[in-house]
Amino acid sequence: MAMTKDCVLLNTTLFFLAFLTGSALEANDSVTFSGTQAMEYLEAICELGPRPSGSKGMEKQRELLIRHFQKAGAKVFRQAFRSRDGRTGDWVHMENLIVSWHPDRDDRVLLGVHYDTRPYPDRDRRDPQGVFIGANDGASGVAVLMELADSMLQIKGSVGVDFVFFDAEEYVFEEERDSYCLGSLFFARQYATSRKAGTISHAYRCGVILDMVGDRNLTIWQEQQSVDWPDTRPVVESIWATAKQLKIREFVPRPKYVVNDDHVPLRMTGGIPTCDIIDFDYPHWHTTQDIPANCSAHSLGLVGQVMLSWLQKNY
Ligand SMILES: [Zn+2]
Secondary structure (H helix, E strand, O other): OOOOHHHHHHHHHHHHHHHHHOHHHHOHHHOOOOHHHHHHHHHHHHOOOOOOOOOHHHHHHHHHHHHHHHHOOOEEEEEEEEEEOOOOOOEEEEEEEEEEEOOOOOEEEEEEEEOOOOOOOOOOOOOOOOOOOOHHHHHHHHHHHHHHHHHHOOOOOOOEEEEEEEOOOOOOOOOOOOOOOHHHHHHHHHHHHHHHHOOOOOEEEEEEEEEOOOEOOOOEEEEHHHHHOOOOHHHHHHHHHHHHHOOOOOEEEEEEEOOOOOHHHHHHOOOOOEEEEEOOOOOOOOOOOOOHHHEOHHHHHHHHHHHHHHHHHHO
16 A cells, blocks of 8 residues: 555644653554444434435534544545446446555555445335334444544554445345445455555455444344355464453354455455454344444443454564
8 A cells, every 4th residue: 555645744733742652652552442432323224224335324423433443543534436226327426435554555455334324114014115223234334443443553663554335235125136345346356456456555455344243132143144255264274263362252263154344345356365353143134223322332342342353462
């Protein structure tokens, strides 16, 4: 990843700040993850309303995220693309956000989430055309990354980390017609093409997708494909080993479901060994009841602690 003048200046400023405030920024062991703070972020995102691709809510969320991560010292790249609304054929503006920590480092790790919400709660028996807020399916992963932001420049280690917010994971009105994972597929194609052409110098060692990680009754089984693929299996094992060390039993070290999430294009098209962390036993999935009351600070805290500890230990 090319280093720009802006980011040189930013890094110099941060170094100076670190020098001034001394121990606050040096103490790696003091890095913590607050589930309560993450829950506040989740609620703030849900207050923006539904956030499907191309919507007003999505635009507001994007502005909120850019401000949040720039303030925390990251470099934010906007990756725009477009796709058609399956109902009307109209073009819809879509955009992935790439939030880079230490953008000068070529050896990188990717943490990804989708930040769009499904257009309608189509699994809701009473109101399948109702309002879908996506507290767990959408906001939970975003909230975890927002809370991780404060720790990212304090983690010692030589690897750079990118948080990638994928648009259009589920811009789906009709299952038979519309495709999933448009944002991650676009990102993966761009990355693979640029690597092949030699126009970028950075490479991702591995990636992790966080999806539906806020369920108040949290149980995270391993995702089947992530375990089966030989290059992603070590990523899964190191994450579940971290959870075990932290005595977080909500991470169950066995596979249960096959989930076709954003990790599939990242690995199959982008060549990035990416696993999926998802709690797929969520009774409110794609219903009007996917709301903050069915998520918890405790669950977000557990996932955040695992991810922070895993990053600290391995990278
Ligand atoms: Zn969904």
